[in-house]
Amino acid sequence: MFRNQYDTDVTTWSPAGRLFQVEYAMEAVKQGSAAIGLRSKTHIVLGCVNKANSELSSHQKKIFKVDDHIGVAIAGLTADGRVLSRYMRNECINYSFTYESPLPVGRLVVQLADKAQVCTQRSWKRPYGVGLLVAGLDESGAHLYYNCPSGNYFEYQAFAIGSRSQAAKTYLERRFESFTDASRDDLVKDALMAIRETLQGETLKSSVCTIAVVGVGEPFHILDQATVQQMIDAFEIVGEQEGPAAAGQEASAEPEPEQGGAAAGEGVAPMDI
Amino acid sequence: MDFMASKQPENSLLGPEADSQRTLYPYVTGTSVVALKYKDGILMAADMGGSYGSTLRYKNVERMKAIGKHSLLGASGEISDFQEILRYLDDLILYDNMWDDGNSLGPKEVHNYLTRVMYNRRNKFNPLWNSLVLGGIKNGQKYLGTVSMIGVNFEDDHVATGFGNHLARPILRQEWHENLSFEDGVKLLEKCMRVLLYRDRSAINKLQIAKITEEGMTISQPYSLKTYWEFSAFENPTQGAVGSW
Numbered sequence: 331m332f333r334n335q336y337d338t339d340v341t342t343w344s345p346a347g348r349l350f351q352v353e354y355a356m357e358a359v360k361q362g363s364a365a366i367g368l369r370s371k372t373h374i375v376l377g378c379v380n381k382a383n384s385e386l387s388s389h390q391k392k393i394f395k396v397d398d399h400i401g402v403a404i405a406g407l408t409a410d411g412r413v414l415s416r417y418m419r420n421e422c423i424n425y426s427f428t429y430e431s432p433l434p435v436g437r438l439v440v441q442l443a444d445k446a447q448v449c450t451q452r453s454w455k456r457p458y459g460v461g462l463l464v465a466g467l468d469e470s471g472a473h474l475y476y477n478c479p480s481g482n483y484f485e486y487q488a489f490a491i492g493s494r495s496q497a498a499k500t501y502l503e504r505r506f507e508s509f510t511d512a513s514r515d516d517l518v519k520d521a522l523m524a525i526r527e528t529l530q531g532e533t534l535k536s537s538v539c540t541i542a543v544v545g546v547g548e549p550f551h552i553l554d555q556a557t558v559q560q561m562i563d564a565f566e567i568v569g570e571q572e573g574p575a576a577a578g579q580e581a582s583a584e585p586e587p588e589q590g591g592a593a594a595g596e597g598v599a600p601m602d603i
Numbered sequence: 604m605d606f607m608a609s610k611q612p613e614n615s616l617l618g619p620e621a622d623s624q625r626t627l628y629p630y631v632t633g634t635s636v637v638a639l640k641y642k643d644g645i646l647m648a649a650d651m652g653g654s655y656g657s658t659l660r661y662k663n664v665e666r667m668k669a670i671g672k673h674s675l676l677g678a679s680g681e682i683s684d685f686q687e688i689l690r691y692l693d694d695l696i697l698y699d700n701m702w703d704d705g706n707s708l709g710p711k712e713v714h715n716y717l718t719r720v721m722y723n724r725r726n727k728f729n730p731l732w733n734s735l736v737l738g739g740i741k742n743g744q745k746y747l748g749t750v751s752m753i754g755v756n757f758e759d760d761h762v763a764t765g766f767g768n769h770l771a772r773p774i775l776r777q778e779w780h781e782n783l784s785f786e787d788g789v790k791l792l793e794k795c796m797r798v799l800l801y802r803d804r805s806a807i808n809k810l811q812i813a814k815i816t817e818e819g820m821t822i823s824q825p826y827s828l829k830t831y832w833e834f835s836a837f838e839n840p841t842q843g844a845v846g847s848w
Binding site for chain 2: 430434468
């Protein structure tokens with residue numbers, strides 16, 4: 331995407347009917363480190379790649395528990411993600427207090443989408459620069475949704491967002507038909523395999539990824555590092571050792587939109603898909 | 604109401620609110636509601652009387668209404684407050700339906716919503732002067748609960764309001780059991796309503812029985828119970844009572 335005269339503020343349409351500021355916000359999501367989600371009839375697994383800025387720092391938290399039955403994984407501006415998680419937690423808690431019942435995921439996701447839409451139609455606001463994979467259980471079963479900065483939301487069997495997510499998506503597309511009836515452990519294994527795809531040869535170990543699970547009879551929780559490492563070892567999916575060159579191409583969660591990076595060109599506006 | 608008029612200017616903390624807008628006492632009231640869980644859902648009974656103090660003034664008041672697809676609400680106490688509650692619930696169900704997403708508020712959710720409303724009003728010293736019974740069934744789960752005007756709420760297999768607590772609950776405690784058939788449930792409710800008719804002076808002999816099951820809610824046409832007044836104790840009721848005439 332290149333700069334043009336219609337991209338200064340979000341309330342300006344381009345002649346082709348696009349809102350460039352919203353599309354730029356979606357670029358921010360693509361620059362964030364990968365997050366993936368997949369679901370079966372009874373469980374949903376969220377996973378994300380944790381890239382720390384340097385060896386000295388800790389990595390950013392990208393998976394948030396919203397309620398016992400809902401969790402979210404984010405990609406993009408983690409600060410925006412944190413704020414939206416706080417909003418989601420608030421909504422869930424208020425609903426629980428009034429109705430003594432868990433907030434249906436479908437409704438939370440619509441509220442989130444409407445909140446994002448507001449930012450695409452106010453001159454004094456900017457779109458949220460974060461994509462959210464919302465995993466939740468309700469009366470009608472297990473659900474996985476993707477909420478994007480444009481205010482659109484979609485339901486998925488499996489999805490991946492962030493940098494190098496295409497590799498994960500390709501893996502998930504190959505395997506998704508087996509997910510509906512998969513066991514919880516197989517689902518976690520598939521999540522780890524999908525994460526491995528985004529690492530492009532780097533070794534998969536529990537220090538570079540985070541996995542969270544929610545399912546029938548299993549409240550949302552993040553698996554601890556030891557358990558994840560055990561699963562990695564058990565499934566024997568440690569990747570081949572790769573030279574430092576590939577590992578050096580870090581995609582930080584705090585994005586500097588690379589000038590002339592992902593060249594989307596003049597095509598279908600991404601938010602319309 | 605002189606004391607109210609003099610109170611207003613002194614109570615400057617209230618601002619534009621006036622004490623006269625708060626519920627101080629009920630005017631038109633309904634008496635007991637009795638309800639129980641049975642095999643297929645909930646059965647609820649209430650008479651159709653609206654008393655104006657000690658006058659049995661209105662004889663065609665429906666004190667039980669369906670709420671959404673899954674719930675049934677019965678109320679005793681101030682009738683106008685009951686109508687206000689129905690308006691709140693109408694809005695609630697409307698917004699629930701507008702989501703159009705396959706999720707719906709069940710009896711548990713409605714009961715808790717009502718508890719919040721009643722308790723909040725009580726905290727503002729402006730209560731909705733009602734005792735409510737909320738029953739329903741969703742996805743095979745039966746639910747029966749009650750909320751009072753001060754926000755006390757609980758669930759049970761059988762509940763009642765007002766005099767029903769004193770006269771009907773003891774009968775239900777003895778004779779209620781799981782998986783009552785519809786006929787047995789109605790007989791049990793009629794037994795309770797008959798005692799209330801004899802002993803509660805604000806009861807009238809015109810009642811309805813409502814049932815709610817997975818299929819939906821039905822409410823019977825108004826009918827009356829057979830009563831027997833030839834008990835020997837009713838003839839010469841004061842015989843043997845020292846000092847009475």
